[in-house]
Amino acid sequence: MPFDLDEKFIVEAESVLTGSLPDSYRLAMMQSNGGELEVNDEGWEQYPILDKTDRKRLSRSCNNIITETESCKVFGCFPENAVAIASNGCGDQLVLLKEDNVYLEPVYLWCHETGDLTLVANKFSELARL
Template sequence: MPFNLSEEQLAQTEEELGAKLPHEYREAMKLDNGGEASTEEDDWEFYPIKDTSDRERLSSTCNHIINETESCKGFGNFPEEAVAIASNGLGDQMIFIKESEHFLKGVFLWLHETGELQELAATFNEIEKL
C-alpha cells in the first residue's frame, strides 16, 4: 500500500539524482508514493521514491526509482540521463529525461527491446493515476 512522502525524503532522492523532479510528479508522489496508472499503451505500476523515515516505509520502497533505474541500465540501451518511474511489468519503462539540473516535464516510454523513446504525455498530470 503506497504511503504519503515528505518533502525531506523527496529532496534526498533529488540530491542523489543530481536534478529536481518535475513539480507535478513530486506533488503526486507526496500524496501517494507509488501507485498505478493505465494509458492507451499499457497498465503501469509506479516505483516509489525511497523513504527512510522508518523501517516499514524503507521496506515498502526498496524498489525505488534509483534502484529500478540502475537495473534498467543493465539492458545496455537505457538513456544515460533518464530515471525510470514506472514499469508495465514486461520490461518497458515510463521515464523522465534529465536536462542539466532538472528533469523535463514530459513523460516518455522507453521500449526495452529496441531502446526506442516515445513521448507518452507532455506533463505527468496527463497520466491518470488509479
C-alpha cells in the first residue's frame, strides 16, 4: 500500500537525477508514492521515490526510480535522458524524458527488446491509477 510522500524526498531525487520532475508526476507521488497503473489494459507497477521517513517507508521504497533507472541502463538501448517510473514485469518500462534539466510531462512506454518509445500519455495525471 503506497504512502503519501514529503516533497523534500522528491527534491532529493531531482538532485540525483539532475532534473526537475513534471508537476503532474510530483503531485501524484506526494499523494501516493508508488502503486499500480493501467496502460493499454495492462497492469504496471509504479516505482516509488526513495522515502527515508522511517524504516517501513525506506524498505517499501528501496526499488525506487533512481535504482530502477540504473538497472535499466544495462540494456544497451535504454535512453540516456530517461527515468524509469513503472514496469510491466516483463522488462518494458514507463519513462519520462529529460530535456536540458527538466523531465517533460509526456509518459512513454520503452520496449526493452527494441528500444522503441511509444507515447502513452501527454502527462502523468492522464494515466489510470489502480
